[in-house]
Amino acid sequence: MSHEVHGALYNGVPKPPFELSYPDNPDAITDNLMKLADLAPDVRDKFLLKNLITHLHAFVKETSLSSDEWLKAIKFLTSVGHTTTNIRQEFMLLSDVMGVSALVDAINFPPGHGGTESTILGPFHTDDAPDIEQGQSIASEGKGEYMYIEGRVLSSDGTPISNATIESWETDSNGYYDTQYVNREKADLRGRLRTDKDGHFGFRAIVPVAYPIPGDGPVGQLLLAVGRHNMRPNHIHLIVEAPGFRKLITMFYPEGDTWLESDAVFAVKKSLVVKLQEVNDEAEARKRGFPKGSSFKLLQRDVILVPEKQADLKQ
Numbered sequence: 001m002s003h004e005v006h007g008a009l010y011n012g013v014p015k016p017p018f019e020l021s022y023p024d025n026p027d028a029i030t031d032n033l034m035k036l037a038d039l040a041p042d043v044r045d046k047f048l049l050k051n052l053i054t055h056l057h058a059f060v061k062e063t064s065l066s067s068d069e070w071l072k073a074i075k076f077l078t079s080v081g082h083t084t085t086n087i088r089q090e091f092m093l094l095s096d097v098m099g100v101s102a103l104v105d106a107i108n109f110p111p112g113h114g115g116t117e118s119t120i121l122g123p124f125h126t127d128d129a130p131d132i133e134q135g136q137s138i139a140s141e142g143k144g145e146y147m148y149i150e151g152r153v154l155s156s157d158g159t160p161i162s163n164a165t166i167e168s169w170e171t172d173s174n175g176y177y178d179t180q181y182v183n184r185e186k187a188d189l190r191g192r193l194r195t196d197k198d199g200h201f202g203f204r205a206i207v208p209v210a211y212p213i214p215g216d217g218p219v220g221q222l223l224l225a226v227g228r229h230n231m232r233p234n235h236i237h238l239i240v241e242a243p244g245f246r247k248l249i250t251m252f253y254p255e256g257d258t259w260l261e262s263d264a265v266f267a268v269k270k271s272l273v274v275k276l277q278e279v280n281d282e283a284e285a286r287k288r289g290f291p292k293g294s295s296f297k298l299l300q301r302d303v304i305l306v307p308e309k310q311a312d313l314k315q
């Protein structure tokens with residue numbers, strides 16, 4: 001039981017039931033930590049903690065980390081924390097630029113299930129994407145060049161999936177998400193719709209543009225300091241879900257962008273690069289709901305979901 005000691009709160013955990021040596025040299029410090037990690041009640045927590053201690057301590061020892069370097073790292077992480085708000089996730093951005101998000105995705109969703117490949121979520125997903133009907137637009141007027149995106153959601157055996165949810169979000173043609181504008185009143189360039197009885201979906205959006213990930217915070221400074229650019233190739237985000245199927249988080253990347261091979265966050269997979277067709281037909285533009293002009297880009301692509309049972313078997 002926790003209780004106060006001289007007015008401060010002692011958490012009540014007793015001394016470890018084994019001897020620890022005085023931590024007066026590097027290896028004794030690591031040994032003590034490893035012994036203490038054995039007290040963690042959850043087996044997976046214990047495994048993760050022991051691995052973390054092993055690699056973290058090895059990093060400090062192998063690099064002979066200086067006190068100044070350590071302090072610089074603490075200040076950097078503090079700044080990452082201070083920059084994070086309810087609509088700006090600088091920690092996620094740090095994970096993204098360090099390739100950790102891409103690694104977690106690659107390990108958890110290896111190819112070979114026959115489904116559309118996944119990629120990272122990124123820090124710009126929100127919970128307030130509005131519901132739209134088939135054929136409607138996720139973008140308000142004037143946000144960029146028109147694009148229509150359509151296809152079917154299918155199971156990996158080819159069966160159409162009706163009533164699947166498709167959520168999509170992208171930047172405007174200036175490369176900014178709605179959440180990056182200080183005067184944001186409601187969601188824009190975001191929407192959620194359901195497939196029809198034959199698994200079809202279709203909605204209006206804008207042609208994605210390449211954009212820089214936020215460079216005005218500590219993660220941006222880190223990239224500059226190590227000589228890395230902060231560009232992402234053009235893409236549109238999708239989350240596709242249906243009961244009984246593994247949730248798919250992915251992006252489509254229209255081909256031809258110069259940043260495809262050097263994405264700042266390592267999130268491009270070859271199978272996610274798509275073709276855009278140019279349509280120049282006024283009647284077709286009206287039919288698809290575009291309010292003006294006669295041309296738009298067409299992205300046609302089916303999305304394949306993997307049944308949960310099949311996904312579990314192969315993991």
Ligand code: BEZ
Nearest residue numbers: 093096122123124213265
């Ligand atoms: C994005 O695509 O929205 C994104 C992903 C990782 C970092 C920054 C942005």
Ligand code: FE
Nearest residue numbers: 122124235237
């Ligand atoms: Fe994005």
